Amino acid sequence: MDQSSTPLFSLLDKFAMKHSTSFHVPGHKNGEIFLEFASSYFQQVLKLDVTELPGLDDLHAPTGAIQEAEQLAADFFKSNHTFFLVGGSTAGNLAMIMACVQSGDKVIVQRNSHKSIMHGLELSGAKPIFIAPEFDKEVGRFTSPSYETVVSAVQKHSDAKAVILTYPDYFGRTYDIKRMIESIHHYHIPVLVDEAHGVHFSLGDPFPTSSLQLGADIVVQSAHKTAPAMTQSSYLHINSAFNLKDKVAYYLQMLQSSSPSYPLMASLDIARSYLATRTDKDIEKIISSVFKVREILGRCEGLDVLPLTGKDDMLKITLHVKPSYSVQQIILGLEEFHIYPELTTDRQLLLIHGLAPFEHFIPLEKAVKRINERLKKDIIHATIDISKLFPEPISELALTYQQMNELTYTNVALDRGLGNIAAESIIPYPPGIPLILKGEKITKTQAMTVNHLLKQGVTIQQRTKGIKIYNKG
Numbered sequence: 001m002d003q004s005s006t007p008l009f010s011l012l013d014k015f016a017m018k019h020s021t022s023f024h025v026p027g028h029k030n031g032e033i034f035l036e037f038a039s040s041y042f043q044q045v046l047k048l049d050v051t052e053l054p055g056l057d058d059l060h061a062p063t064g065a066i067q068e069a070e071q072l073a074a075d076f077f078k079s080n081h082t083f084f085l086v087g088g089s090t091a092g093n094l095a096m097i098m099a100c101v102q103s104g105d106k107v108i109v110q111r112n113s114h115k116s117i118m119h120g121l122e123l124s125g126a127k128p129i130f131i132a133p134e135f136d137k138e139v140g141r142f143t144s145p146s147y148e149t150v151v152s153a154v155q156k157h158s159d160a161k162a163v164i165l166t167y168p169d170y171f172g173r174t175y176d177i178k179r180m181i182e183s184i185h186h187y188h189i190p191v192l193v194d195e196a197h198g199v200h201f202s203l204g205d206p207f208p209t210s211s212l213q214l215g216a217d218i219v220v221q222s223a224h225k226t227a228p229a230m231t232q233s234s235y236l237h238i239n240s241a242f243n244l245k246d247k248v249a250y251y252l253q254m255l256q257s258s259s260p261s262y263p264l265m266a267s268l269d270i271a272r273s274y275l276a277t278r279t280d281k282d283i284e285k286i287i288s289s290v291f292k293v294r295e296i297l298g299r300c301e302g303l304d305v306l307p308l309t310g311k312d313d314m315l316k317i318t319l320h321v322k323p324s325y326s327v328q329q330i331i332l333g334l335e336e337f338h339i340y341p342e343l344t345t346d347r348q349l350l351l352i353h354g355l356a357p358f359e360h361f362i363p364l365e366k367a368v369k370r371i372n373e374r375l376k377k378d379i380i381h382a383t384i385d386i387s388k389l390f391p392e393p394i395s396e397l398a399l400t401y402q403q404m405n406e407l408t409y410t411n412v413a414l415d416r417g418l419g420n421i422a423a424e425s426i427i428p429y430p431p432g433i434p435l436i437l438k439g440e441k442i443t444k445t446q447a448m449t450v451n452h453l454l455k456q457g458v459t460i461q462q463r464t465k466g467i468k469i470y471n472k473g
């Protein structure tokens with residue numbers, strides 16, 4: 001197939017040229033009605049923001065340009081079928097779970113999954129069996145579950161309807177998922193993978209291999225995270241001996257808008273073509289740019305640039321702030337030059353390099369120089385031991401989702417909630433992985449970690465302070 005073609009974008013381009021008359025939604029009428037001060041930004045995109053007019057196809061029952069664009073994506077990503085998503089990987093994760101599990105079904109899930117996976121479990125009413133990730137001392141964080149934990153969970157719960165894994169983790173670390181998938185498949189259980197951070201893995205070496213090529217049944221990728229697609233644009237790929245396509249399609253049309261955005265869909269068409277047309281030379285240039293960025297950051301006296309291993313995605317650059325300096329000093333130095341990282345934790349920063357050579361070396365060098373000039377030794381920052389956050393390799397919630405629905409709850413200060421069952425999740429954002437999960441008994445380590453993160457200024461997604469706990473009986 002001709003991967004340089006972009007059938008959906010080209011169709012919209014042609015349609016825009018017609019300067020048609022709109023007696024239909026959306027209300028901006030091809031961009032003619034809009035507030036003037038904003039229109040210079042929106043004008044061009046609004047011309048593509050059409051609706052399901054004759055000939056423009058329909059995401060929920062594609063037979064024309066959308067179908068062709070999805071087929072090109074399936075060809076490039078090597079899937080049996082690829083769905084375009086306009087609700088982000090969030091929609092894909094929800095749909096893949098709903099397609100595989102029903103109320104009361106067991107499902108084996110990595111405990112450090114994104115909240116969209118946890119929400120999928122709750123919506124389906126399934127019974128999650130959590131598998132704990134390993135704590136990697138070298139990088140100071142939880143990564144993936146061990147092979148032994150996965151296999152022992154599947155042996156113990158061979159009636160599970162799916163296993164849900166995240167690959168790579170937020171920081172780009174991968175693991176031997178192929179071996180896990182092969183063992184899980186022995187039990188005739190489908191493997192669903194949240195690969196939100198791995199859309200560019202399809203480029204091949206030197207990037208890690210996509211789980212889609214390693215036997216996963218369903219793989220969800222955020223095109224907008226590392227490929228040049230608009231926010232909310234994602235792919236859901238299916239490569240499975242299980243019959244999952246129709247069910248996934250059914251839930252996607254239920255969970256996503258009945259008026260999916262054409263600019264988002266066109267950006268998925270463009271992102272796939274962008275990936276598919278990268279040459280070896282392009283990739284070389286990207287990698288050499290990554291090393292230059294790493295070298296400049298390495299000049300910052302307050303930082304250690306985490307070395308890359310064969311398991312890491314090169315686009316992700318993890319910085320450890322040295323113990324005698326504060327994260328805040330580094331962030332302020334970067335922000336002075338309008339440089340913003342993807343994520344900041346209490347001791348780390350995560351930067352994502354794009355899929356093209358970096359173009360802002362001068363501000364980056366200036367920022368590093370400024371940080372070095374101003375760097376002051378702070379008090380040694382208190383760190384806490386989070387390695388016992390997930391003490392049991394295999395665990396379950398204290399209540400089923402059905403039981404939770406029957407209960408009332410009270411809002412209390414976090415420390416007062418210790419030993420009670422959480423009626424809401426506590427989620428630092430980013431990365432969006434619940435520290436305390438709705439339905440879990442709140443432990444001392446969890447409360448201590450949340451309090452520590454709050455003190456360090458980490459954002460927790462919450463509408464009210466404290467935590468909701470279930471009232472007993």
Ligand SMILES: Cc1ncc(COP(=O)(O)O)c(C=O)c1O
Nearest residue numbers: 087088089090114194196222234
């Ligand atoms: C691991 C993981 N899965 C899923 C998502 C949700 O992706 P999206 O923003 O495309 O809905 C995220 C978002 O940060 C993520 O980090």
